[in-house]
Amino acid sequence: MGRFRHFINIIILVILSTVALRLLFDVILALPMAASAEARPIDHLFNGHFWMISFLFSLIMVMMIYSIFVFRRADGDETDGPHIHGNSKLEITWTVIPLMVVLGFGVWGAFTLNEITRPKDGEMTVNVTGRQWSWSFKYPEQGDAAAAELVLPVNRTIVLKMNAEDVIHSFWVPEFRVKQDLVPGRETTLRITPTEIGNYRLRCAEICGQNHTTMEADVKVVSAEDFQAWIEQKSAGPSFADMTPEERGAYWASTEGFACVACHTTDGTPSAGPTWQGLYMHNVKLADGSTTEANDEYLHNSIIDPNLQIVDGFLPNVMPGNFGDRFAEREQEVGAAEGIDLDISADLIAYIKSLQ
């Protein structure tokens, strides 16, 4: 009879504690807002897990604390506890039931996974490129429009085709719930269907070196019409012929262009690379001990062949050595479209010159 009373107590306490914990979860362990179609089934699964966590934690803790306080040794009692060795039926029970439960969660997980990864109607592809330490996006179905921010039409499944240029990065927008690594040498895909118009932030979730922390990009979910308008404006692109070299240089340096700003600041603080502020025509101390003047030739060399001269305090092999080729490609593209003769490196130097 005594045992029975204890069990009733335990059951009541576990139920109370489970519910209380689950409610507490919503306060201290809450998820951010859900802004994609994929988030819905995932949040259901989260909910299931949260219930299970609350229950299991309550179950074990209630029994432990109950034993600590209810069965504890009375004053003056010197005897030992009852000599109970074990109980095979109990052992089998608490092996088989958890086995069923976890397998159940596995099946639930598999179905949810299928739901969020299977191809859907009306998909749109966006190419994502990650590099130390910036993002860029291309819209192959919209005439290869390129952008440094990810703008997406609402309620349409987007297939992100992702590539990394150097090391592993990871695509994560918490409001969309899903995450996918970008792996050099292979293409990975991720499906998201944004459902809420608004502004979000994409942050690289895999450690990728010095400036991993700041490898971020804006994500804008807009209505279908706004998306169309944005694409048209993007496709028009800036008219380089109308810009001054400094303006063009600022554009090339931005994440829209070649993302120099991911490593070079323009406000005097050092980052992965030397700052550009006050650089032009000032003396630069090199790693080999010599000093040189940051004139046009030095800057040009540093852009095209960065390992040639390493500035004191910075590491070699950090800056990609292929900017010469990438500039040439872009110069041709723009030259063909606008009929002007560009020199991107000269534009950049002009821009650096303006940063005194």
Add this chain to the structure above:
Amino acid sequence: MRTLKILLTSALVKGLVGQAVGWALGYSFVALLRALRGLPTPWLYEPAVAFGAIISLLGFLVAAGVLADWLRWIVGKKTELKHGAPAGQPGWARYINVDTNHKVIGVQYAITSILLLLVGGYFAIVFRIELAQPGMQWLTNDEFNTLFSAHGIVMIAGILLGVGAMVNYLVPLMIGAPDMAFPRLNAFSYWVTIPSAVIILMGMAVGGWDTGWVGYATLSLKAPLGVVLFLLGFWMNGFSSIASSLNMLVTVTTMRAKGMTLFRMPIVVWGSIAASIIQLTATQTVGVALTLTVAERVLGLNFFDPVGGGDPILYQHLFWFYSHPVVYVFVLPGLGVIAELLPVFARKPLFGYRWVALSSLGIALVGFLVWAHHMFTSGMDDALRVPFMFSTMLVAVPTGVKFFSWVATMWEGKLPKNPPTPLLFVFGAISIFLIGGVTGPILGTIPTDLHLHDSYWIVGHFHATMFGGYIFPFFAALYYWYPKVTGRMYKESLGKLHFWLMLPAFWVMSIGQMSVGLLGMRRRVADYDPALGITTTHILITLAALVIGWSVLIMIYNFIASARTEPAADTNPWGSRSPEWQIPSPIPEFNYVTPIEVVGEPYDYGLAGSVYTRTIAPAPSGD
């Protein structure tokens, strides 16, 4: 003066000097080879630093005299095992010299482990202060990256040494053996860890590294110089793990006392066996991963860089094939300690001894099948992801058996009204390992992991599992066996203070980490966006970290002070049945002066008149 002399002539100091000399020799050797070919060697030239590091290990071992006996064997000389401090030196000098007694080695492991814990914890506190506020306060990105990477690997090295401490000290005692099967190999395993720790810490001095403790390719191929020393130091630590686990498995197989059948061994031994099986095998694959990375960086071979046809994901498979199972190495001996202490204090048999024993093996074996759950977002095929999801979920089952058995042991048990410190730490361990464990399956189901991967939820999950499965049980073990090791009782009031500071602080830290993780806090970032609404929680985490740090310092003070001032402790203050408590404290050099024999069950508390072990008269010698 005399103390200084003993210190300076100790194996430890000689070894460190030898390590420095070895490093210089290795470095100059490479420089010389280059000079012969007419090439200059720049300062901190990577291949020279790496080769120097490898030679420095040898330098340490030779100078410390770890290899002396083996070198004599090579030239055909027989050697005796040396015992005790070097002639004419006080007893404590044993601990800084090469000694083959398993108890000395156990204590050496424990002290080194605590030192590493302090160093790694100190790194955590430094970067936690940076994280208390959004914006960059006092660290640069590079410093932050180096600090958390070093924190991770130093703590893990610390855990492996702490496991070594428990296994070395307890297992021979518990199975009634005089020592380990290979005492020299045992000393060797310990002494390798010192140069390995030095090399890892040197990595911070030569530019640090920014890969975290996992060292993923291709970042590890581009990271600063420090990463090479991290990889080599990690490798050497693994080398030591393999040697010591081999020793431990042989000891349990061949050195058990008469009548000590497998299912009559104290339960800690089972945890140690399971942990050793993992260490013996899986460590080799991470060794390959680290070796190949060093080869790719230093020698120009190609395995992981896709530019030459390599595969960065291959590194992850090789790495996690070890680094998942190794998390069970961290916890299995600790869970054994929990199961050992509960019956003693509840005065009741361990519920379902066989199930608890076999669940350790179950965890270890299933643990080999789940490694890819760390790679759910890496771009693996679904055909691989889903089986790994199911196998991951399975680990919950044997772990659950342990929890239920512990609870059943406490149920109707006579736990003391005023629990002593070791028991408090056991309670704390159960609650924390539970929250760590139940936050595991949510990572195991892929869709939820897609949100949680590389977020602070993971950080919360694994600090809880490691504190609950290792740190708390380790502290419980330290307090529990302290009177056996030193012959004196620790100060109970300080022990309680330690516990009551550490437990709540830990809960704040761990739940805080999970909370910010759900909201979008990434791992391994030096800064975060205040718009995430996590600033207050971060302040709390940092404050909690400081409290944990202080509480650990209290423990260390307690142990040092009590060894000098407290009166002698009883032989068996806890009333345990385990054989090591039946002999004097401190324990004689070869444990059981008269051999013991097992005649009953280990945990028959509450059964009047039952005995577990008794001494037997030494067998009459034949010749």
Add this chain to the structure above:
Amino acid sequence: MSTITAKTSHDDVHAPEIPYATQLRSNRLGLWLFLFSELFLFGALFTTRFVLWGNTRPPLSQEIGLLATVILLFSSFFMYRSETAIAYGDQPKFLNNALLAALMGAIFFVMVVVMEWNVFRLSGELFGIELFGHLKPGDGVYGGVFYAMTGMHALHVLSGIVFILIIWWNGRRGAFTPERHWGVEAIAIYWHYVDVVWVFFYPALYLMGKVV
């Protein structure tokens, strides 16, 4: 700091004598566990080969590969004879065969390092067969995996040779008897093991897959 053990003086405590049979059991088990552990090392390299090469392989000299393999197998045979000899107390036969095994191991090692790796950058032909390999360590994954696998194996061969020389040196001075020759037994087992590993490595490197 107080002491761990009650008494630490040197003369009055003696380690309980561990019977030779027990020690031998421990040694044997220890060796086999070590070899079991190494299985994972070689297994990981093997896996690396299949992941990175798939169903292809680099062009390698079939003649050198085959000859080296045969020589290594023969050395294992001599090692076996050596061990049997000491078990029957035939000292000269034990020594000569051990030396032969080491010699053939050394030839294998030279074939890998000097000929296949061509560390001295030589060139030459014999009977129309090229004697020196062309694959460089830097040749993408083919160079990487080839050098890693042969290198790791060669390291084991080298250590095996050193061990054989040690038992030969000690054996000359009568360190081993038919009853007590654990050292010989251990190195023999190790040597066979290294051989068996090569039996798996050889086809993986030289025979399987299409030549690129």
